[in-house]
Amino acid sequence: MRTLFLQAPSYEGFDGGAGSRYQARREIRSFWYPTWLAQPAALLPDSRLVDAPPHGIGLADITAEARSYDLAVLHSSSPTFASDTRAAAALKEANPKLKIGFVGANVAVDPASSLKRAPALDFVAGNEFDFTIKEVAEGRDWSSIAGLAYRDRNGVVRQNEDRPILERMDDLPFVTPVYKRDLKIENYFIGYLKHPYISFYTGRGCKSRCTFCLWPQTVGGHRYRTRSVQNVAAEVRWAQKAFPQVKEFFFDDDTFTDDAPRAEAIARELGRLGVTWSCNAKANVRCETLKVMRDNGLRLLLVGYESGNQQILHNIRKGMRIDVARRFTKECHDLGITIHGTFILGLPGETRETIEETIRFAQEVNPHTLQVSIAAPYPGTFLYDQAIQNGWFDEAHAEFVDEHGMQLAPLHYPHLSHSEIYHSVEEFYRRFYFRAPKIASILAEMARSPEIMKRRLREAGEFFAFLRERREARN
Incomplete structure (x- = not known):
């Protein structure tokens, strides 16, 4: 199955990737790599990984390509579940034959509830989902795939046994070739x-x-x-x-x-x-x-x-x-x-x-x-x-x-x-x-490097905007 791995757009500047400890917009522009999505993507040579937030890709751009895929796998989190559900619905509307699944901690905790809350979903994968997704993409019978919860032909939610935890970590391919193929690394700060x-x-x-x-x-x-x-x-x-x-x-x-x-x-x-x-x-x-x-x-x-x-x-x-x-x-x-x-x-x-x-x-x-x-x-x-x-x-x-x-x-x-x-x-x-010592330390660092000076000035602007937004939210 031609497979799309997607970190869907949600909030402007939102770092919700699977490498982010706290899925939130930070005080300065920050993006972790979507490593947990890149790993199963590396198992499927014909796949594509789209990390929408750091690349400024809108949902309209993604749905326009939806007909090119048989399978879409979206990483979801507690803060973005509602927007991820809307993205799944838009993909399904653009391509009704598209099979759509969610991965991530949020759905791994309660897969059956996740399926019930998101009508456009066909399945969710729990815990370490790398080989679960690979087996879905290979077209295996869903009832035989460990770690999968899914809707059957009658719309009934089925939940398979858990997938054993991966022991031989060298069995996983490198993720950096997927970064090279699909991501612009300069967008990650x-x-x-x-x-x-x-x-x-x-x-x-x-x-x-x-x-x-x-x-x-x-x-x-x-x-x-x-x-x-x-x-x-x-x-x-x-x-x-x-x-x-x-x-x-x-x-x-x-x-x-x-x-x-x-x-x-x-x-x-x-x-x-x-x-x-x-x-x-x-x-x-x-x-x-x-x-x-x-x-x-x-x-x-x-x-x-x-x-x-x-x-x-x-x-x-x-x-x-x-x-x-x-x-x-x-x-x-x-x-x-x-x-x-x-x-x-x-x-x-x-x-x-x-x-x-x-x-x-x-x-x-x-x-x-x-x-x-x-x-x-x-x-x-x-x-x-x-x-x-x-x-x-x-x-x-x-x-x-x-x-x-x-x-x-x-x-x-x-x-x-x-x-x-x-x-x-x-x-x-x-x-x-x-504090005076900390300010002096930052200024000294900036004075030693024009590149650091440019970067710190940009970050200072973002930091003060962050504080201003918090004050406005408080008022």
């Missing part, structure tokens, strides 16, 4: 990564049990299953030749640094290739491992601090100690490793006092850049069940984003309202970035 960048996964799953984290609880699982060191290096070598303009590789695994010997082995391979690279990391990596990675091209670590309050970290099962995070951060600073820190406001146990504590902690550890998100209880997570049981999540605030695609504050507590959590984001950003 992340504020703290060099531009243009490329990201992909070297493994799936996360052994941590953070209650809020979407992917391990819905799609990837809690065991870290990895590609071989040689396989990862081979894809980087391929991408180096295919994308000579790339300035940085980012490895998007949740737990890249959890397997320290493997991380060091990959680092040494990357050092031989002479690439600049970055990855996600917990704030507990040993200094010896940090040195090996730094000496072999590591530039930046994306670190999920989440909170500066130890009890909140216990509440969300983060498995991190504040004192360890402080020591780790100092070692990174001493080694010259840049940190982009991520924080979440509104987690269970949050109070006005803990918000203040987290802001002061961020100022103290002083990552180069940071991102402040609002706790989002996505369906399928422990946080979602906890919020429902405790009455923290009510229908009046059940939306995750506003009409512009910006994050809302869906949770509230007896001692902390939706609006207090929402407004604290702006306060956090202002108090972190509008």
